[in-house]
């Protein structure tokens with residue numbers, strides 16, 4: 362049976378404005394439109410507190426929080442758990458491993474935010490959010506979306522790499538090739554007309570495979 366949109370929510374797409382919401386978090390109440398002003402946000406969900414894969418992932422975010430902050434980015438977690446569960450889990454992980462989740466985690470017990478962001482995917486689970494990551498820029502536009510299933514943890518190197526790639530692309534008006542990482546050459550936007558194509562064919566400042574594929578140092 363196909364579930365209705367009102368039951369499961371919608372999946373926001375790249376380029377959409379991030380839906381606004383108010384929520385209770387481990388750092389107090391937030392209104393998303395006022396959260397992380399002039400900064401990027403990584404909004405991510407995990408299926409449940411006190412579960413093994415989620416504990417490794419949350420610890421990964423916590424251990425690399427300074428790298429996110431250095432990229433002018435705030436972390437905002439979420440699961441369909443109560444605030445009491447979140448507090449107990451944060452404290453438990455700190456006691457057991459010394460890792461402290463020092464960023465807000467939304468207690469989405471009524472599934473309001475999960476549904477707004479398409480994190481509830483009922484053929485995977487009707488009660489737990491999937492592992493979603495939304496990359497949201499300072500204008501609150503959604504720039505990149507990842508959805509992972511319950512049984513596969515995400516890759517923190519890739520999340521940081523993709524965030525940096527978006528920011529470097531924005532700043533320099535270039536695109537990022539396969540496996541791009543900081544320091545690698547970037548892709549010069551391809552020509553849009555014959556004049557630009559002819560110009561590109563005699564441009565020796567970039568590494569040219571052909572007019573449509575040229576790379577340069579930043």
Ligand code: BEZ
Nearest residue numbers: 408409412413414415511
């Ligand atoms: C986990 O984080 O280990 C997990 C959570 C929900 C379902 C399956 C695994």
